[in-house]
Amino acid sequence: MNTRPIVPAELGWSPQGLPFSPRHGDVYHPLAGAAQQALHVFLGGNQLPQRWQQRPRFVVLETGFGLGNNFLATWDAWQRDPQRCDTLQFISTELNPLRRDDLRQVPREPQWAALARQLEAAWPPLTPNLHRLSFDGGRVQLLLALGDTRAWLPELVAEVDAFYLDGFALARNPEAWDSRLLKTLGRLAAPGATAATWSAARPVRDGLVTAGFAVERVPGRGGKRDITIARYAPAFVPRRAPARAAAPSMRRRAIVVGAGLAGSATAAALAAQGWQCELIDRHAQPAQEASGNPAGLFHGIVNAQDGTHARFNRAAALEIARVLAGALRDGVPGALDGLLRLETTLPSAAAMQAVIDRVGLPADYVQALDADAAARLAGLALHQPAWFYPQGGWVRPDALVRWFIAQGGERVQWRGGLRVESIHRAEADGEGEGDGDWQLRDAQGATIARAPVLVLANAGDALRLLGHPEWTVDAVRGQLSFAPADAGWALPRLPVAGAGYLLPSVGGQAVFGATSAAGDMAPDVRETDHALNLAQYERLTGQAAPVAAGTLQGRTAWRWVAGDRLPVVGAVPDLQAAIARPIDQVRFVPRVPGLFVFTALGSRGITWSALGADVLASAITGAPAPLESSLLDAIDPGRFVVRQVARRARRDAR
Template identity: 50%
Template sequence: MKSAAVPPAEVDFSDPGAPVAPAFGDVYHSRAGALAQARHVFVAGNGLPARWRGRERFVVLETGFGLGNNFLATWDAWRQDPARCERLVFVSVEKHPLRREDLVRAHAHSALPELARQLVDHWPPLTAGLHTLNFESGCVELLLGLGDARELLRELVLQADALYLDGFAPQRNPELWDEWLLKSLSRHAVPGTTAATWSINRPMRRALASLGFEVELAAGFASKPEMTVARFAPRHLPQRPAGREPLAPAARRAVIVGAGLAGAACALALARQGLACTVVDELPGAAPASSGNPAGLFHGTLNPDDGPHARFNRAAALATQALLAELGLPHQQGLLRLETRRPLDAMQGVPGYVQALSAQAASALAGTTLAHPAWFYPGGGALAPAAYTRAMLNASGAALLLGQHVAALEEAVDGWRLLDAQGHLVAEAPLVVLAGGHAQLPLLGELAADLVVQRGQLTHLPAAPWCPALPVAGEGYAIADGQGGLWCGATTQDGDLDPSLREADQADNLARYARLAGLAAAPRAPLAGRVAWRLIAPDRLPLIGGLATPGEAAEQLRLQPRRPGLVVCTGLASRGITWAALAGRLVAALALGSPRPLEAELLDAVDPLRFALRRRRKPGR
C-alpha cells in the first residue's frame, strides 16, 4: 500500500559543524564547510557558472537533497553571475527530507541567510511526489521529489545539463550509487551533460563509463585529494519518446483561448517562462462562465492506496496554496471535509497537508456543531474564482482580446491561425492553448466525445441558521459569504443546458445543506443562486497535453507523435480552483520542454489522448 506521507530524516545536530544521519552513520557534509564543499565539488565540478552563460534555461539534477546546501550554493552562484542563464531549474530527489524545524536548525548560522530563509519559507509538507518551489519571480525553480530515488528517477520527465551525485557514502548508502540507479540518471542526460561527485568509488566510475560518460579524476575538497567529474558523450544517442518532445520549444508568443481559470493559469505560467501571451474569449469579460461563480472550494484528497487521483489532487492543491501566497490573494483559509463512510484511523494524515479531527475538534474549528469527524486541510479553503482569475491575468501581463469568437483553427507554417465564423483572422501565434469550457467543444474535434457537459446550480442562503467559520464539504458544501449568509450546492445534471434557476434544484441544495448542518429540516429561502456548466471526463481527471498527429496512432501515450504548437487544457470539472495552477504549469512545461512538474504516470493520467488509446486497445467496447 502506498502512503501520502514520506518518512522524515532524523538528524543528529550534536556537532553543528557536521550534522549526522544516524540511519546511515554518515555526515551530511564535510566539516570544512557545507557551502565551500558544494561550490568546489558540484558547482565548479560541473563547469559552472560558465556553462549556463547564454542559455535560456539550465537544468541541474541531484540525487540526495539533504540539507539543501548544494541548491543554495548553485542559486547563489546564479545570483552572483551577471551573465547567468535566464532560468535555473534545480531538480532533486530525497527519500528522507528534513522536517521544517530541522531545516531551520540546519541553516541557523548559514552564510547565505536570505536564501536559506526563503527555502525554509517555501518548504512543503512531506508528501510523496514532486513539489515545485518558485524563487526569484519564477526564474529559479526547485523541483523537489520526495520519495525513493529508484522510483522517482524513472518517473521524471526532463533533460539535465548537470548531474550532482550526492548520496551518503557508497558503502553506507549503496542504492544511490549502483549501476541501476546511474542508468536511470543517464536517461536524463544529453550529449554534453556533466556530472560531479566527491566520491571516487571505482564501481561507480566504471558504471558511468559503461553508460557513455567520459570519466576523470579531479582535485578534491578539503581532506579528499580527489573527486570524480564526467561528461556524457555516448557513441549512440538514445531515442527520445515522441510523445515527450516539447510542443513549441522555440515559441516566444502564445495565444490562449479561454479567459477563465484554466486560461488565466496558462497565461501566467507561460508568461513566467518569458512568453508574450494573448488571451481570447468570446464573452465580454474575464471569468465569464463557471469561473464566474461567487465562491468555490479548493483542497486535496486522500485515499488508502494513494492512487493517481489522490496524488494529482494533492500536487494541484499544494500548487494552488503556493500560488495564492505568491499572489497575496485574500481567501478563506482552511477547509473541513466531513467523513461519514469510514473511520478516520483507517488512513493516516500528513502534517501540514491533512489532519484527522474528531467531531468535537472539527466543531471547535468550525465554530459550530458538526455531527461527524472531519479531515482538516489547512492549506485548502474557498475563494471567488473570478477574483483568482483576474489576479492571475494581471500577474501574467497578458493582452486580453474579449468578445472574439474563435470558430476554427488553421495550421500555418510558423504556428496556428485562429479564425472567426466568417473566416477572418482573430489571432495567430507559434503556440495555441485551448483552455475554454463547453463552448469550446467544437475546436476539440474527436476529444469532444470524451467530455460530458454537466449543469450545476448553487444556492445562496441570505440568512443561514447554521454558518460554519470554515468552508465545510461532504455531501455538498457550505461557504460563508461574510455577511451572515452562505453559498451551498451544487447540483449535477449531465447534458442539461437549461440556464434558469430551478426550485427543485434549490430544494436539493438546501436538503444537502441541512444534512451537513445536522438540521431536522431544510430551511426555506427565496430562489437565489447561479447556474454554470462544467466539462467532465469519464475518469474525473482533466485533459492536459498535446493532440495526436493525424494518421499516426501509437500503442503508448509517450510514443504518440503530437501536433506541434497546440496544447489542450480543459475538463477541469468542479475542481477548477484546485487544478488551475498545476494545469497551467504543466502546459508551459509540455510546450517549452522544461522539466515536467508531474511524474510520468500522472502525465499519462491526464493526457487528452488516453481515452482514444483505451478504445484502440479494447475495440468494440
C-alpha cells in the same frame, strides 16, 4: 509509481560538531565545510557558473538534497552572477527529508543565511510528491522529489544540464549509488550535460560510463584525494516521446483560447517562461462561465491505496495552496484557513487515521477529526467525523482569474468578445516566418489571431474546435445558491464539504450548493434546484433553512468532466497517425504539432488550475515537468486515443 510513507531524517551531531545522520551513520558534509564541497565539487565540477551564462534556462539535478547546502550554494552563485541564465531550475531527490524545525537548526554559511530562511519558509509538507518551491520572483525553481531516488529518476521529465551526484558514502548508503539508478541519468541528460560527485569509487564511475558519460578523475580538496567529473557523450541519443517533446517554435508566442481558470493560469505560466500570449475569449470579460461563481473550494483527497487520483489531487492541492498564498496577499478574496470534508463511509476518526498512517501523510496536509473536534473547528454542530485539510480553503474564482492575467504583465494580451469558429494550421513550406502557425477564424472566415502554438482551454468548446473527438468528456450542469448571510444562516468558520458544501460568509452572502445533473444544458436558475441545495444545507448543519427556496438567488454553470474523473492536459493526439501505427503507451502517441488542450476540470477547477497550467507550460517550453511521468500519462489526452485504438483492434480481430 508506488508511493511509500516519507520517513523524516533525524538530525544528529558528530563529535566534531558536524551535522550527522544516525540512520546512515555518516556526516552530511566533510570537516572542511559544506561550502567548499559545494563550490569545488558540484559547481566547479560542472563548470558553473560559466556554463549557465547567457542561457534562457539551466537545469540541475541533484541526487540527495540533504541539508540543502548545494542548492543554497547554487542559488547564491546564480544571484551573484551578472551574466546568469534567465531561470534556474533545480531538481533534487530526498528519501529522508528534514522537518522544517530541524532545517532551521542547520548551521549555514553567512552568505547563505538569508536564502536559507526563504527555503525554511517555503518548506513543504513531507508528502511523497514532487514539490515546486519558487524563489526570486519565479526565476529560481526548486523541484523537490520526496521519496526514493531509484523510484523518482525514471519518473522525472526534464532535460538536465548538470548533475550533482551526492549522498552518504557508498558503503553506508549503497542504494543511492545503484548502477541501475546511474544508468537512468542518460535518459535525462541534455546535449553537453555534465556530472560531478565527490565519490571516486569504481562502481560510481562505471555506472556513469554505462549511462553514456565520459568520466574523469580530478584532484579533490579538504582531505579528499580525488573526485569524479563527467561529460555526456553517448553513442546514441534515446528517442524522446512525442508527448514529452517541447513545441517546435523558437518565437515563443502562443494563443490561449478561454479566459477561465484553466486559460488564465496557462497564460500566466507561459508568461513566466518568457512567452508572449494572446488570451482570447468569446465573452467581453474574463471568467464568465463556471469561473464566474462567487466562491469555490480547494483541497486534496485521501485514499488507502494512494492511487492516481489521490496523488494527482494532492499535488494539485499543494500547488494551488502555494499559489493562493501570494494571491490572497495581493487582495484576492478567499481564505487559506483549512477545510473540513465530512466522511460518510469510514465509521470513525480512528479508522480514518489508520488510512492516514498507512499512506504516511503528515498533519500539515491532512488530519482525521471526530465529530466533536470537527464541530469545534467549524463553529457549528457536525455529526460525522471529518478530514481536515489545513492548506484547503476557499477563493473567489473570478478574482483569481484576473490575478492570473495580471501576473503575466505585458506578456499577456487580453482580447475579449471574439468567438472562434474554427482553427487551422498553415502549411509549413519553409518560405515564411508564419510557417506552421495556427490560425483562429471567425464565422466569416476572417483570421482573428495566429501563432505557432495554440492552447484550447475553453472547456467543452475545445471539443467543438477539435472536431468532437471520441473523448469521454461530458457536461454536468450545476446550480449553486446564495442569500444574505444575516438572514439566520448557520455558517461555519471555514468551508465544510460533504454532500454539498457550505462556506463562511462570502462578501456578506451565504453560499452553498451545488446540484449535479449530467447532460442538462438548460441555463435557467430553478427553484427545485434551490430546494435541493437547501436540503444539503440542512444535512450539513442539522438545522432548518431560515428561508424558502423561492427567495434564493443562484447561478448555473457547466462542469466538463472526463469519465475517469481526471483533467485533460497536454498535446493533442494525432488520431490518424495513431491508427496507422497503434501504440499502447500514452506518451508515445503521435501529436498534432503545436496544438495543446486543457479542459475537463470538473468541480475541481480551482484545485487543478495552477498545476495543470504548469504542466502545460513545461510541455510547451521544455522546462522540467512539475509532475511525475505516470501522472502526466494519466491526464494526457492521448489516453483516450490509446483506448480508442485498442477498441478498434479488438473489433477488427473479431
